[in-house]
Amino acid sequence: xxxxxxxxxxxxxxxxxxxxxxxxxxxxxxxxxxxxxxxxxxxxxxxxxxxxxxxxxxxxxxxxxxxxxxxxxxxxxxxxxxxxxxxxxxxxxxxxxxxxxxxxxxxxxxxxxxxxxxxxxxxxxxxxxxxxxxxxxxxxxxxxxxxxxxxxxxxxxxxxxxxxxxxxxxxxxxxxxxxxxxxxxxxxxxxxxxxxxxxxxxxxxxxxxxxxxxxxxxxxxxxxxxxxxxxxxxxxxxxxxxxxxxxxxxxxxxxxxxxxxxxxxxxxxxxxxxxxxxxxxxxxxxxxxxxxxxxxxxxxxxxxxxxxxxxxxxxxxxxxxxxxxxxxxxxxxxxxxxxxxxxxxxxxxxxxxxxxxxxxxxxxxxxxxxxxxxxxxxxxxxxxxxxxxxxxx
Ligand SMILES: [Zn+2]
Numbered sequence: 221x222x223x224x225x226x227x228x229x230x231x232x233x234x235x236x237x238x239x240x241x242x243x244x245x246x247x248x249x250x251x252x253x254x255x256x257x258x259x260x261x262x263x264x265x266x267x268x269x270x271x272x273x274x275x276x277x278x279x280x281x282x283x284x285x286x287x288x289x290x291x292x293x294x295x296x297x298x299x300x301x302x303x304x305x306x307x308x309x310x311x312x313x314x315x316x317x318x319x320x321x322x323x324x325x326x327x328x329x330x331x332x333x334x335x336x337x338x339x340x341x342x343x344x345x346x347x348x349x350x351x352x353x354x355x356x357x358x359x360x361x362x363x364x365x366x367x368x369x370x371x372x373x374x375x376x377x378x379x380x381x382x383x384x385x386x387x388x389x390x391x392x393x394x395x396x397x398x399x400x401x402x403x404x405x406x407x408x409x410x411x412x413x414x415x416x417x418x419x420x421x422x423x424x425x426x427x428x429x430x431x432x433x434x435x436x437x438x439x440x441x442x443x444x445x446x447x448x449x450x451x452x453x454x455x456x457x458x459x460x461x462x463x464x465x466x467x468x469x470x471x472x473x474x475x476x477x478x479x480x481x482x483x484x485x486x487x488x489x490x491x492x493x494x495x496x497x498x499x500x501x502x503x504x505x506x507x508x509x510x511x512x513x514x515x516x517x518x519x520x521x522x523x524x525x526x527x528x529x530x531x532x533x534x535x536x537x538x539x540x541x542x543x544x545x546x547x548x549x550x551x552x553x554x555x556x557x558x559x560x561x562x563x564x565x566x567x568x569x570x571x572x573x574x575x576x577x578x579x580x581x582x583x584x585x586x587x588x589x590x591x592x593x594x595x596x597x598x599x600x601x602x603x604x605x606x607x608x609x610x611x612x613x
Contacts, residue, residue: 231267234259235609238267239276242297243322243602244424249282251292268295274612275362276302276321276605297322301358302612304601305366305406307346308593309394310413311335311385311439312504314342316349318357319598321364321605323424325591327353335502339381339392347401364612366408367600369416369593370394371439376458379410385441385476409600413437413593414461415454417551417586418445420596426587427547434545435586436463436536438553439504441476441484446543464488466535486531487557495524507553511560529561533568540573540581551586559585 225233237257242248248256253264271277275298282294299320308315310333317328329349333342357363372384372392379395395408411419418427418435427433427447435445442464446453454460464484465477472481473491485491493501496510497520513521536548550558558565562583569578586592605612 231270232608232610234263234267235270236606238264238295239271239297239609240606242277242295243606244428246322247294247296249292249294253295268293271609274610275360276609276612299324300326301360302362302364302605303357304364304598305350305404306594306597306601307366307368307398308413308597309333309342309346309368309370310593311371314345314349315594316346316353317594317598318353319595321602323595323598325594327356328594329353336388339389339394339397343394343397343401346398350402362612363404363406364605365406365601366398366404367416367597368394368398368408368410369413369597370410371413371443373459373462374410374412374415376454379408381410382459385439407601407604409604411597411600412443412445412454412458412461413439414443414445414551415452416445416596416600417588417592418447418549418596419452419599420588420592421549421551421586422447423599424588424595425592426549426584430547432543432545433547433549434536434539434543435549435551436554437551438484438488438555438557440489441465442488442554444539448543463535463539466538468531468535483531483535487528487535487554489553491531492524492528492557495527496521497524504553508556511556514560525557525560526564528557529564530568532557532561533565534572536565537569537572540569540577544577546580547582547584549584549586551592552590555585558583 250264254261277295279293279295282291299322302321303318306317306319312333314331314333318326320326370381372381372389374381381389381392381394395410399408414437417437421427431450433447437443444461444463446461465482467481468483469481473485474480475482475485489507510521514525588595
């Protein structure tokens, strides 16, 4: 028989649960914590004192409630003092932010990213943004780590980017490259942009409270962040969720991956621009131009958008049958496509998905908008803290 958890394990777990609660839900009274966490009052008091001693939370009187009796103290995350660095390396954008415990963006820098910019060129730009932000950090602040969301296939063990779309990245150790540039000694966790965005929406966005979620993220290509049974599903090596490379047309259009007929050759940037007769164009603005033209009545753009919407519903129907999610979120360029062609998506979904798999599916756009990868990158860093709060700093 395995020995049960030690007292230290239980305490660490309870500290993590209390800190996670105020990190996700904000200021909470001791009374609410007692009920929600199922612990007694004296335990909550002791845990709060421990977290307060290392500067992770503070306690104070609640705002005037007008009710009689002694009010329960309120526990707040030290959002301005405890923070993580978050980076998002997207196809057309580089972003860096300082995110406080509790999820508030304290400071940020957004930069355009020319396509094809290599990791060795991107890292100094991100490091420069961080160095600017560092000048504003209070002297007593605590950095708990850093997280990176990157468009590409990320090896879970060490964050190596095996392959990045439209960027020429092959086997790039972006975490180590960033650590060298920054010269800061904190752990850096790297994740795929769709996985990380799904994580963010699940933690504090539109999918909060949903245990089975599919987040479709589009840029040049299309990937999915999958939450199954409340956990991130990323496969053996971390490369799962590459739904854009589902084969949907035998001998179809050539894909960047080297195969033909992948789903993203129909719904990704190249596919939509090709269908709209704009094969020479590239980039998010060109893509938005197609939606705009469709909106203004351009017949070819309308056909292209309808066709891509039909393909979007076709693929989502397959994914709904496989994963039986309660929510599908359309992020990145998939948000634009879904909003422009919702009727086609729904119609194809209704005719192709199994009724039982489809019956509770809600189709949504991201609540955190384009910030989801950045917020999720910070959550990757906070996960380490929440696992062992007293190991801070
Ligand atoms: Zn492919």
